[in-house]
Amino acid sequence: MLVDLYTKDGNKSGQIELTDEVFGIVPNEHVMHQAVIVHLANKRQGTRKTKIRAEVSGGGKKPWKQKGRGTARSGSSRSPLWVGGGTVHGPKPSDFNLKLPKKLRQLARKSAFSLRAQENNLMVVEDIRMEQIKTKEFAKYMKNLSLDAAKTLILVPGVDFNVYMSARNLPNITVQPADKISTYDILNHKKLLLFKGAIEPIVNNFSN
Numbered sequence: 001m002l003v004d005l006y007t008k009d010g011n012k013s014g015q016i017e018l019t020d021e022v023f024g025i026v027p028n029e030h031v032m033h034q035a036v037i038v039h040l041a042n043k044r045q046g047t048r049k050t051k052i053r054a055e056v057s058g059g060g061k062k063p064w065k066q067k068g069r070g071t072a073r074s075g076s077s078r079s080p081l082w083v084g085g086g087t088v089h090g091p092k093p094s095d096f097n098l099k100l101p102k103k104l105r106q107l108a109r110k111s112a113f114s115l116r117a118q119e120n121n122l123m124v125v126e127d128i129r130m131e132q133i134k135t136k137e138f139a140k141y142m143k144n145l146s147l148d149a150a151k152t153l154i155l156v157p158g159v160d161f162n163v164y165m166s167a168r169n170l171p172n173i174t175v176q177p178a179d180k181i182s183t184y185d186i187l188n189h190k191k192l193l194l195f196k197g198a199i200e201p202i203v204n205n206f207s208n
Contacts, residue, residue, distance in 0.1 A: 001117070058078055059077045
């Protein structure tokens with residue numbers, strides 16, 4: 001499929017061919033949904049934990065004698081009924097990790113790319129080189145491309161420190177390496193901006 005190629009000034013410089021196998025398939029909504037569920041589940045830490053009465057410090061001595069005081073019998077000051085005591089049936093550490101087969105992960109990402117392309121929410125721009133960190137200058141480029149108001153994901157060929165730092169403080173703008181992207185990241189942004197040099201790493205990532 002052919003898409004327009006833009007310069008950082010927002011002008012069309014020609015067209016570029018995108019692989020139909022990655023950007024032109026019929027999106028599979030079910031697989032994309034599965035990929036998002038797995039991504040969100042794997043982000044959960046599952047480290048919440050409370051102490052039961054056996055784990056709370058103290059309470060080794062019987063608070064008072066069994067009989068004769070006219071009060072309730074008690075064997076430990078760390079009883080769940082007491083302030084400072086252990087909890088009953090409290091949360092324990094859990095592992096929420098899920099796995100999705102490699103082919104389904106790839107299909108989900110291809111579906112996400114193709115969905116954004118079908119919506120006309122995918123743009124390709126000539127590689128932007130930042131000689132130094134300039135947020136104001138990068139914001140100007142986004143405005144030229146009419147991406148200053150939409151939640152946009154920018155995919156770059158590799159780790160570009162100056163581009164990343166220039167875009168970091170811009171609202172709704174996220175910069176990530178093209179080969180480290182997930183289905184959730186694509187679907188979590190309305191617009192997708194590809195640097196021209198990022199197309200090859202994206203396609204190569206599906207051949208591994």
